[in-house]
Amino acid sequence: MQATNKYQKRWHIISVPAVVANSITHIEFKTPPEFLFVEKVAFSASKTGIALHAYILGFISLKTNTERSNPIQRFPVTGIPYSLDEAAFNPQKLNEPLLGNTLITADYQEVAGPDKAPYDIKIYLYGTHKNKLN
Amino acid sequence: MPTIDRKKKIQVIPIVIPAIGNEVEINASVDKQFNKVTGIACSALGAAAGADEAVLQNSVFNRFEIDSDEVFPPGYEAKFIGVHRLKGVPPDEAFYSNKDKVGQIIPFNGNNSTVTIKYKDGGFVAAGAPNYPYTVNVYLRLEQVSDEKENPLEKFKHFLAQSFEKWSKENASNK
Numbered sequence: 001m002q003a004t005n006k007y008q009k010r011w012h013i014i015s016v017p018a019v020v021a022n023s024i025t026h027i028e029f030k031t032p033p034e035f036l037f038v039e040k041v042a043f044s045a046s047k048t049g050i051a052l053h054a055y056i057l058g059f060i061s062l063k064t065n066t067e068r069s070n071p072i073q074r075f076p077v078t079g080i081p082y083s084l085d086e087a088a089f090n091p092q093k094l095n096e097p098l099l100g101n102t103l104i105t106a107d108y109q110e111v112a113g114p115d116k117a118p119y120d121i122k123i124y125l126y127g128t129h130k131n132k133l134n
Numbered sequence: 135m136p137t138i139d140r141k142k143k144i145q146v147i148p149i150v151i152p153a154i155g156n157e158v159e160i161n162a163s164v165d166k167q168f169n170k171v172t173g174i175a176c177s178a179l180g181a182a183a184g185a186d187e188a189v190l191q192n193s194v195f196n197r198f199e200i201d202s203d204e205v206f207p208p209g210y211e212a213k214f215i216g217v218h219r220l221k222g223v224p225p226d227e228a229f230y231s232n233k234d235k236v237g238q239i240i241p242f243n244g245n246n247s248t249v250t251i252k253y254k255d256g257g258f259v260a261a262g263a264p265n266y267p268y269t270v271n272v273y274l275r276l277e278q279v280s281d282e283k284e285n286p287l288e289k290f291k292h293f294l295a296q297s298f299e300k301w302s303k304e305n306a307s308n309k
Contacts, residue, residue, distance in 0.1 A: 006240055009232040013209050044211055048257045051188035079191065080213055122211065 007036065008129040013122050019058070019110050021117035027106040035100030035127035042126070043077045047119035052079020057112040057119065063105050064098065077108070077121055100127065141278040143168055149253050149270045151189075157196065157254040163246050164200070165276055170241035171200060173229025173275030177217045180268040189265055190216045192256025201247040212253065212270070229275050244276050 012032045019025055031038050045057050059074045110117055147162045164171060178189045190212045198206040215230040232240040253270055 009240060010204065011207050011210060013207055015209065042214075044214070046192040046211065046256070048192055051191040051258055053191075122209070124214075 006132070008131045009039075010035070010127060010129045012125040012127070014125070016108065016121045016123070018118040019108060019121055021110055021112070021114040023110050025108040025110070027108065027123075029104055029106075029123070031098065031100050031102045031104060031125060032127070033101040034130050035125070036130055037100060038098040038125050038127040040124075040126040042124040043075060043121065044124065045077050045079050045119050045121045047079075047116070050119075052116065052119065054078050054080055055112065055116065057116055058108055058110040058121075060106055060108045060121075060123075064102055100130075141168075143276045145274040145276055147249065147251065147272040147274065149251065149272065150267055151253070151255050151270060152267045153255075154266055155255055155257050157252060159197065159250070159252040162249045162251075164244045164249060164274065166244075166246040168276035168278045169243070169245045170277050170279045171244050171247070171274050172239050172241045172277050173226075173231045173273075174205065174215055175217050175229045175273040175275075176212055176215050176270055177273075178268055178270050187216070188258050189256070189268055190270070191258055193258075193270075194254050194256070195251060196254050197250055197252035199250045200242040203242060205242065212256075217273075226275070229273070231275075241277070241279070249274070 010032075012035070014027070014029045016025060016027055041062070043060055045052055056076045056078055058077050060077055061074045106123070108121060143165060145162075145165055147160065149158050149160050151158060176190070178187070193212045194208075195206050195210045195212060196208045198204070198210065217225075217228045249272075251272060258265065
């Protein structure tokens, strides 16, 4: 009898359009309820018609809504990651797992200024889905 | 006599982008001789000199499915699986794949599965040079994976997973 110990993996994207130059943007979102837990978080910036490349545009800090939690850390946001794994932060290294249906608050500090802003940023969540593979 | 591994193959799915901002949908069938898709990558070619990497910058996949199984959600930026991001890395390591906790690849179905891709151009224009039309090549790494039931190690892993699952349920109900 073949056991299915593997679950589907899924991506989820949170878009933050038109970040204003030299500002702090406050973002609140919930990790998808269909996720058992979040394994990776990645960030990206883009602007129509312009290649932003590896220029550091700002920093994002994440915080879960629990009594014991502190801000997860500050991460640079650029126009292109070095690689998916290198750009991603692994929530499994936290003391507590980042579960599905969990409220996350994030603050994005824009530092590139009016030369680059406004631009869009995306927060990518990669997690284990509740559905098992066949 | 040298041996040749015929159990792996790279399948290329070309998507031609005719003009700025275009969204193109394409369907392709995975080579039926290979039962698993273990990696995905993409690159752009044919744009102005030096712009092949840049045209992927703001472009997204609005649909990427294998047999209706979602690979990437709408809005997933093509640059995340672009091969240009891994300069100097051997080609076989430049592919994106889903992995489980121990780093083992979780493949998608191969074997004549239908790949549906909807690509939207991000509108990058290099100064003084035309970028359009250009072609996005989506690369699928295909493998013919033997039946796990025949592999003693895989059989043992499944036995352990099954036993742990059973023990977890019994302990959960005893609390």
